[in-house]
Amino acid sequence: MVAMNKAIRLPMVVYRKGIVRTGVLLSCLALIAAGLMVSGCAVQPVSLPPRESGVQRATLSLLDEAEQALHAGNALKAEGYLERAVRIEPGNPRVWHVLARSKFQQGQYPQAIQMARKSNSCLPDRATERSNWLLMEQAHRAMGDTDKATNAHDRASD
Numbered sequence: 001m002v003a004m005n006k007a008i009r010l011p012m013v014v015y016r017k018g019i020v021r022t023g024v025l026l027s028c029l030a031l032i033a034a035g036l037m038v039s040g041c042a043v044q045p046v047s048l049p050p051r052e053s054g055v056q057r058a059t060l061s062l063l064d065e066a067e068q069a070l071h072a073g074n075a076l077k078a079e080g081y082l083e084r085a086v087r088i089e090p091g092n093p094r095v096w097h098v099l100a101r102s103k104f105q106q107g108q109y110p111q112a113i114q115m116a117r118k119s120n121s122c123l124p125d126r127a128t129e130r131s132n133w134l135l136m137e138q139a140h141r142a143m144g145d146t147d148k149a150t151n152a153h154d155r156a157s158d
Helices: 021-041 054-071 076-090 093-105 109-121 126-142 146-157
Strands: 003-004 009-013 018-021
Touching: 003 109, 054 093, 076 093, 093 109, 093 126, 109 126, 126 146
Parallel strands: none
Antiparallel strands: 003 009, 009 018
């Protein structure tokens, strides 16, 4: 129901529990809308820091455990840590590289090559990429494929 306030000449909306002046209501809504628009304009895009989150810390911890297991000669134990790290951070090139080293240490050369390629597909830094190519070279040599080993060595040198 709409009534007119004779003193102020503003339309009023009548509700069961009270009367609200439409002009005041519209003013409040306008202020809220303006505030939202201004605050939306004032927001600067936030660039996220490198992933120093709990996920990355967990991955780094698992990588550290895997490295220790590999140095101790326990490639199967290292592989367990690395499989967990892959589930947490599947796009981490270092995880795939260490997993490739684990496969190589176990004599699983085709899998080592596959994991090193996966690491390279995750856009690693140059040092990791070079280590992947050198690992692929060693794996190809161990399988007796000197042509592919030479190609991998050349890619490492690029």
